[in-house]
Amino acid sequence: MIENLPGDSVLNQEAFLFGVATSAFQIEGAVGERRPCIWDAFCREPGKIRDGSNGDIACDHVARSEADLDLLAWLGVDAYRFSINWARFLDEQGRIDPRGLAFYDRLLDGLAERGIKPFVTLYHWELPQHLEARGGWLERDTAARFRDYAALAATRLGDRVEAWATLNEPWCSAWLGYGNGIHAPGRTGLGAYRKAGHHLLLAHGMALEALRSESKSVPVGIVLNDSPCLPASDQPEDADAARIAEAFHYRWFLEPVLAGRYPGLADELPEAQQPPIRPGDLACIGAPIDYLGLNYYTVERYRAGGPLGFEAEPPQGTTSDMGWAVDPDGLRHLLEELAERYELPPVYICENGIALRDECVDGVVDDPRRAAYLRDHLLALDEALRAGVDVRGYFHWSLLDNFEWAEGYTKRFGLVWVDYDTLERVPKGSAHALRQWLGARPGIRRGTP
Numbered sequence: 001m002i003e004n005l006p007g008d009s010v011l012n013q014e015a016f017l018f019g020v021a022t023s024a025f026q027i028e029g030a031v032g033e034r035r036p037c038i039w040d041a042f043c044r045e046p047g048k049i050r051d052g053s054n055g056d057i058a059c060d061h062v063a064r065s066e067a068d069l070d071l072l073a074w075l076g077v078d079a080y081r082f083s084i085n086w087a088r089f090l091d092e093q094g095r096i097d098p099r100g101l102a103f104y105d106r107l108l109d110g111l112a113e114r115g116i117k118p119f120v121t122l123y124h125w126e127l128p129q130h131l132e133a134r135g136g137w138l139e140r141d142t143a144a145r146f147r148d149y150a151a152l153a154a155t156r157l158g159d160r161v162e163a164w165a166t167l168n169e170p171w172c173s174a175w176l177g178y179g180n181g182i183h184a185p186g187r188t189g190l191g192a193y194r195k196a197g198h199h200l201l202l203a204h205g206m207a208l209e210a211l212r213s214e215s216k217s218v219p220v221g222i223v224l225n226d227s228p229c230l231p232a233s234d235q236p237e238d239a240d241a242a243r244i245a246e247a248f249h250y251r252w253f254l255e256p257v258l259a260g261r262y263p264g265l266a267d268e269l270p271e272a273q274q275p276p277i278r279p280g281d282l283a284c285i286g287a288p289i290d291y292l293g294l295n296y297y298t299v300e301r302y303r304a305g306g307p308l309g310f311e312a313e314p315p316q317g318t319t320s321d322m323g324w325a326v327d328p329d330g331l332r333h334l335l336e337e338l339a340e341r342y343e344l345p346p347v348y349i350c351e352n353g354i355a356l357r358d359e360c361v362d363g364v365v366d367d368p369r370r371a372a373y374l375r376d377h378l379l380a381l382d383e384a385l386r387a388g389v390d391v392r393g394y395f396h397w398s399l400l401d402n403f404e405w406a407e408g409y410t411k412r413f414g415l416v417w418v419d420y421d422t423l424e425r426v427p428k429g430s431a432h433a434l435r436q437w438l439g440a441r442p443g444i445r446r447g448t449p
């Protein structure tokens with residue numbers, strides 16, 4: 001599958017982990033076995049989800065986890081990235097829910113039996129609804145509740161976890177959830193965005209401390225979505241627009257974590273839009289992490305204009321079914337740029353993948369574009385590795401077709417097709433290609449340890 005990958009590539013070495021990723025709300029279902037979260041409530045608001053769907057059943061993964069674990073083993077991945085649903089793991093009083101614990105225990109044990117390393121994310125966007133009712137991420141106390149959750153997860157599950165991630169893409173939780181409101185809980189405003197963002201970052205810092213003290217040897221990181229922000233032309237005002245967009249999008253979360261400070265943009269904001277920083281916050285947020293998780297999908301080009309000082313250009317060239325530009329070299333560019341600008345800890349690509357209009361015909365899903373996307377991004381990653389960027393692993397998004405947030409079930413990112421009527425799984429052509437490549441990596445042991 002990866003025809004042009006040189007034999008000596010780091011990607012072929014045992015230490016480089018190859019995995020696939022999912023998240024709790026997007027696949028689990030079993031809504032009756034947990035408390036509601038913000039996405040349950042959001043899905044019930046008319047017009048919020050493109051196909052009017054919800055996560056009640058999703059891929060029915062809770063009931064089918066054994067078969068899904070077998071799929072992972074069949075693929076031959078080294079690692080699996082999944083998330084815990086806070087509202088399944090804990091009750092309203094912050095006590096362990098035995099049924100939720102039993103499910104995540106089963107999952108971790110099943111991975112151990114199959115020799116697959118679990119990369120576990122604590123927050124992939126599903127805040128328990130009872131915390132949202134008390135102000136959600138606009139409340140500082142939510143960060144403390146998250147720390148308590150992290151501590152319990154570490155004590156009960158930490159012995160089988162390969163690596164923890166505190167948050168997935170806090171920019172999305174803050175901007176899409178509290179800024180422009182296209183994601184749960186659907187609140188809006190620039191002030192709300194920065195407040196929620198700060199409390200999410202604080203939650204990361206507080207959880208980092210808790211995880212470190214409860215499960216000492218397990219590395220802890222955070223997963224951010226960083227897309228290169230390029231100017232749409234060589235006009236100086238577009239170069240400025242791209243810089244503002246970059247500070248607004250990814251540096252707003254990356255710099256506090258890596259350098260314990262907000263980007264300079266913060267100094268220019270009116271009072272009402274300032275993050276609510278208290279003494280000690282930035283030191284807590286900027287405490288060293290063991291690894292940085294990056295999710296890469298696309299590059300964006302910006303022009304000066306609009307209320308925020310930048311406007312995204314329509315994507316150029318080939319796009320995915322999400323309308324995102326397909327640009328493998330953007331991954332190399334991003335990694336090299338970040339390595340040049342910051343003291344980077346080891347990096348894992350925690351998501352990368354493509355939505356396509358797949359079809360299942362007579363039990364076969366032919367998706368050569370996904371296999372090509374995967375190959376091209378791995379070749380770009382190989383270039384970054386050769387340039388000296390310390391990337392330790394790659395997770396493809398996603399194992400299964402699943403609930404794609406505001407897009408409902410209309411977008412398919414999976415290596416494995418899910419029939420939403422029967423919930424049957426059908427490995428796509430890309431899954432077969434990947435399996436073949438993974439099985440052929442020279443010198444890599446497969447299967448149970």
Ligand code: FCB
Nearest residue numbers: 023168169225397404413
């Ligand atoms: C990322 C999310 C993930 C998935 C992909 C397509 O932003 O982390 O849950 O929806 O996009």
